[in-house]
Amino acid sequence: MSKNSKIVIVSNRLPVHRVKRNRSYAWETSPGGLVAALKPILRQQPNTWVGWAGYPGAAPKPFEQEGIFNWPVPLSKDEVENFYEGFSNRTLWPLYHDAVRPPEYRRRWWWPYVHVNRRFAETAAEVVARNGTVWVHDYHLQLAPAMIRQLRPDVRIGFFLHIPFPPQELFAQMPWRRRVLEGLLGSDVIGFQTRLGAQNFVRLCRRFTDAHGTRDALEFNGQVTKAAAYPISVDVRRFEELAESPQVIRRCEEFREKLGASRKIILGVDRLDYTKGIDIRFRAYQELLRSGKASLDQCVLVQVAIPSRERVDAYRELKAVVEQYVGEINGEFAELGRPPVHYLHRSLSAEELVALYRAADVMLVTPFRDGMNLVAKEYVATKTDNSGVLVLSEFAGSAKELTSALLVNPHDIDGLESTLQTALNMPRSEQSRRMRAMRRVVKRNDVFNWANTFFEDLSA
Numbered sequence: 001m002s003k004n005s006k007i008v009i010v011s012n013r014l015p016v017h018r019v020k021r022n023r024s025y026a027w028e029t030s031p032g033g034l035v036a037a038l039k040p041i042l043r044q045q046p047n048t049w050v051g052w053a054g055y056p057g058a059a060p061k062p063f064e065q066e067g068i069f070n071w072p073v074p075l076s077k078d079e080v081e082n083f084y085e086g087f088s089n090r091t092l093w094p095l096y097h098d099a100v101r102p103p104e105y106r107r108r109w110w111w112p113y114v115h116v117n118r119r120f121a122e123t124a125a126e127v128v129a130r131n132g133t134v135w136v137h138d139y140h141l142q143l144a145p146a147m148i149r150q151l152r153p154d155v156r157i158g159f160f161l162h163i164p165f166p167p168q169e170l171f172a173q174m175p176w177r178r179r180v181l182e183g184l185l186g187s188d189v190i191g192f193q194t195r196l197g198a199q200n201f202v203r204l205c206r207r208f209t210d211a212h213g214t215r216d217a218l219e220f221n222g223q224v225t226k227a228a229a230y231p232i233s234v235d236v237r238r239f240e241e242l243a244e245s246p247q248v249i250r251r252c253e254e255f256r257e258k259l260g261a262s263r264k265i266i267l268g269v270d271r272l273d274y275t276k277g278i279d280i281r282f283r284a285y286q287e288l289l290r291s292g293k294a295s296l297d298q299c300v301l302v303q304v305a306i307p308s309r310e311r312v313d314a315y316r317e318l319k320a321v322v323e324q325y326v327g328e329i330n331g332e333f334a335e336l337g338r339p340p341v342h343y344l345h346r347s348l349s350a351e352e353l354v355a356l357y358r359a360a361d362v363m364l365v366t367p368f369r370d371g372m373n374l375v376a377k378e379y380v381a382t383k384t385d386n387s388g389v390l391v392l393s394e395f396a397g398s399a400k401e402l403t404s405a406l407l408v409n410p411h412d413i414d415g416l417e418s419t420l421q422t423a424l425n426m427p428r429s430e431q432s433r434r435m436r437a438m439r440r441v442v443k444r445n446d447v448f449n450w451a452n453t454f455f456e457d458l459s460a
């Protein structure tokens with residue numbers, strides 16, 4: 001713990017969340033690969049994680065949890081509305097995801113974005129040791145690198161963008177485009193999920209800022225920035241171990257029995273987000289049943305959707321659309337006690353999730369645009385027996401690595417319908433050939449490899 005941290009992670013949310021136990025509150029480490037990947041690195045040295053605790057108002061005092069020193073940054077109610085729900089999730093999120101919903105450019109959201117970025121940057125600059133390292137994460141904090149650089153020119157600064165970086169024609173719309181690019185240029189290394197993201201960024205910097213050079217050495221204000229692809233991944237060993245634990249195997253058998261042992265299970269697992277193409281997969285499934293090319297005797301669809309950003313209108317609308325599809329398809333095709341769609345709108349434990357992955361014959365991952373999509377990699381990591389078919393959108397970052405999946409264009413409903421049919425009928429030998437190839441890819445680059453590679457480049 002200290003104001004002398006060799007390594008500082010900065011992200012919008014802390015890696016912990018507050019839970020109520022009896023009458024008091026306690027902290028629990030949040031699930032997810034990022035914390036797990038960084039833990040081994042952080043524990044070796046004095047560290048601090050700077051982030052928001054997840055509720056508005058005064059921030060709690062800094063505290064340690066499982067070897068990580070958490071430094072909460074406060075956000076007021078107005079800042080949650082303007083910085084987080086507004087600029088981050090109604091301007092940047094849709095703009096960076098191919099504008100699948102129109103991005104909203106509101107001037108009253110911009111200044112809170114600047115102010116909150118400064119608060120995070122000042123906190124990081126205060127706690128980092130001389131010549132230490134700061135690693136900033138994601139689209140909420142794109143101005144922070146340059147702000148930290150100004151306060152602490154002695155430290156190494158890394159930035160990783162978890163979502164796509166958009167092409168010129170889209171990014172150029174943003175009224176604050178130069179400020180955002182210059183904010184990112186404060187970093188020594190900027191990581192993107194794909195090479196395309198890095199290319200888009202470099203082209204935009206050359207066009208809208210005074211930076212010049214290439215991806216390996218983009219020069220701006222006398223400082224050099226490297227922009228490259230660091231595709232994020234999952235903790236493969238953990239998924240394999242879970243998949244083979246007796247408890248998960250038992251649960252998987254229970255699911256299979258409940259859903260009908262002879263039926264193929266089609267699975268979708270997503271945050272309930274309009275970028276994930278959940279609605280489009282319902283349409284394809286509905287049309288497949290209508291055409292008679294698949295029947296209730298042959299297959300069943302399970303969709304698990306984790307509640308997300310429920311205060312933003314577009315998310316509430318999506319929830320209603322999804323629920324309408326579920327009602328419509330079940331109304332049209334269900335037999336008593338045997339619905340064609342099972343819909344769970346909640347978060348599942350890791351064991352339940354892995355049991356479902358293990359049970360699924362076909363995994364549908366159909367985003368319109370996605371930085372990486374870890375669900376696709378988690379499914380592959382779980383399939384230790386090389387069974388199962390992954391249907392994957394070509395617009396997910398993971399499609400660049402998982403080329404042996406059945407790749408689909410999520411805007412093409414006919415294509416998706418026929419791919420789903422192919423997936424349901426794929427012989428075991430072909431499943432195995434494809435799954436083996438994909439498993440090799442995820443094993444070669446797991447989440448620890450991702451974190452280590454980024455740090456190595458940052459210290460080079």
Ligand code: ADQ
Pocket residue numbers: 032162163232269270271304305306346347348349353370371372373374375376378
């Ligand atoms: P997300 O948009 O959240 O992440 P994704 O990569 O799919 O998307 O990660 C979702 C995570 O939530 C997965 O680990 C999954 O297991 C978990 N999850 C989903 N539904 C769940 C449920 N019902 N119960 C429990 N867990 C559930 C952003 C970017 C992605 C990028 C990641 C990491 O949008 O493109 O891959 O960051 O960089």
